[in-house]
Amino acid sequence: MQGTEKAFDRAAETYDETFTNSAIGRLQRNRVWGYLAKHISSQEFPRVLELNCGTGEDAKWLAAKGFRVTATDLSPEMVERAKSKFENSNVSAAFQVCGFSEIVNRFAPASFDFIFSNFGGLNCISENELKLLGEHASLLLRPGGRFIAVVMSDDCVMERWYFRRKRMPEKTNRRKQAGGVSTVIEGETFVTHYYSPEQFAGLLANVFQVKAQKAIGWTIPPSYTENYFSKRPFLLSTLNVLENTLGNLPAMAKKADHFLIDLVKK
Numbered sequence: 001m002q003g004t005e006k007a008f009d010r011a012a013e014t015y016d017e018t019f020t021n022s023a024i025g026r027l028q029r030n031r032v033w034g035y036l037a038k039h040i041s042s043q044e045f046p047r048v049l050e051l052n053c054g055t056g057e058d059a060k061w062l063a064a065k066g067f068r069v070t071a072t073d074l075s076p077e078m079v080e081r082a083k084s085k086f087e088n089s090n091v092s093a094a095f096q097v098c099g100f101s102e103i104v105n106r107f108a109p110a111s112f113d114f115i116f117s118n119f120g121g122l123n124c125i126s127e128n129e130l131k132l133l134g135e136h137a138s139l140l141l142r143p144g145g146r147f148i149a150v151v152m153s154d155d156c157v158m159e160r161w162y163f164r165r166k167r168m169p170e171k172t173n174r175r176k177q178a179g180g181v182s183t184v185i186e187g188e189t190f191v192t193h194y195y196s197p198e199q200f201a202g203l204l205a206n207v208f209q210v211k212a213q214k215a216i217g218w219t220i221p222p223s224y225t226e227n228y229f230s231k232r233p234f235l236l237s238t239l240n241v242l243e244n245t246l247g248n249l250p251a252m253a254k255k256a257d258h259f260l261i262d263l264v265k266k
Contacts, residue, residue, distance in 0.1 A: 004124050005074050005099075010186030012055065012077035019119075020057050022226045023233070027240050028258065031216050031247075032118060032150055033061060035260055039212070042066035045113035045146060051100060052121025056082025059093045062116070069093035070112070072103065100125060104136035113145050120152040120258065123192050126180070127203055130195075134204035138265050147208055147263040150216055154194035157255040158221040162228070197259050208263035217257025218247040 008015075019025040046068050053059050053071035059082060063069045073079050076097045083095055098106055100122075115137050122130060137147050154175045163171040174181055180191040195203075201210045219239040221229060229236040246252065253259035 004188075004190045007183075007185035007188035007190055008054075008073075008075035009077040010188065012075060012081050015055050015078070015081070016057070018226075019223050020055060022223060023230060023236060024221060024223045024226050027220045027236075027243075028119075028217050028223070029057070031214070031220075031243070032058075032260060035214055035262075036062075036116075036148070037065070039262065040114060040146065040148070047112045048114045048116055049103070049107065049112045049140060051103070051115065051117040052119075052124075053082055053095070054078050054119070054121075056085045056093075056095075058116070058118050059095075060085050060089070060091065063091035063093050067114075070096070070107070072096050072098035072106075074099040100129070100133050100136075103133075104139055107140055109139050110142045112140050113142055115141060115145070115147045117149040117151075119150050120192075122149055123152045123194060124190065126191075126193055127199075130193075130200070131203045134207055138207035141265045143265060145265045146211070147204075147265070148260065149200075149263075150258050150260050151197075151200055152192070152194055153254060153256055153259050154196050154199075155255055156217070156222065156257045158217065158219060158225075158257060162221060162225055197253050197261055200259075200261060201263070204263060207266055209266055210261065211264050212260075212262040213250050213253040214260040214262075215243065215247040215249075215252040215256035215258075216260050217243075218252045218255060219243040220247075220257070222257045 042065055048067045048069050050071040053073045059069050059071040071093050079095050079097050160172045175194040180193040183192040197213050219242045
């Protein structure tokens with residue numbers, strides 16, 4: 001995970017500019033927030049552990065909704081950025097620099113009602129590491145607790161369309177690459193592992209059962225296409241309407257940029 005930590009430390013300064021505040025980033029995040037607002041209440045699930053919190057955008061939203069938030073990230077720079085969003089704010093959250101492998105020793109058993117991971121943080125770990133994380137997450141949740149993750153899928157229909165349009169056919173099936181895909185961010189290289197909803201659920205099946213799944217970016221495109229779609233705002237708006245109309249069908253999750261998967265502790 002060394003390359004991952006350095007990559008996101010270096011990306012912290014520009015992350016909000018390149019994703020959080022981008023048109024595509026806002027549309028995708030609004031779909032995640034819409035699901036949480038409808039299905040997870042701070043009265044029923046008050047204590048939340050956020051994994052890979054990034055620059056704290058979700059932590060601040062959760063805190064404003066009344067959740068007691070403990071937000072973690074492997075990157076110290078991301079955590080500092082996240083803390084800064086709570087300065088001069090009427091909401092609060094606890095922050096810790098903490099990798100996935102550390103959570104089981106860092107936090108007491110059954111400390112949380114709800115664990116949340118947004119926008120592909122879990123794609124930074126392998127199948128074996130993900131299975132172990134699931135076991136650790138289960139230990140930290142009370143009976144009936146929820147684990148909601150937003151994960152990059154291994155079959156994104158909009159990505160395949162985009163690369164065909166850019167005449168880059170060699171990239172259309174890159175997410176299917178065995179062993180993961182070498183990824184470079186800010187000069188640092190690490191491996192990204194893509195999952196299908198079925199594969200992800202199967203790796204955690206010993207301790208969690210699936211409650212629901214939802215597409216996050218079925219017709220809303222991946223964030224790296226921002227420059228292309230910023231010149232075509234009507235097209236992006238149309239794609240957003242289409243996603244919000246048909247993208248809630250569970251079958252669409254496996255074809256999206258990300259899928260949201262809602263798991264319940266067994």
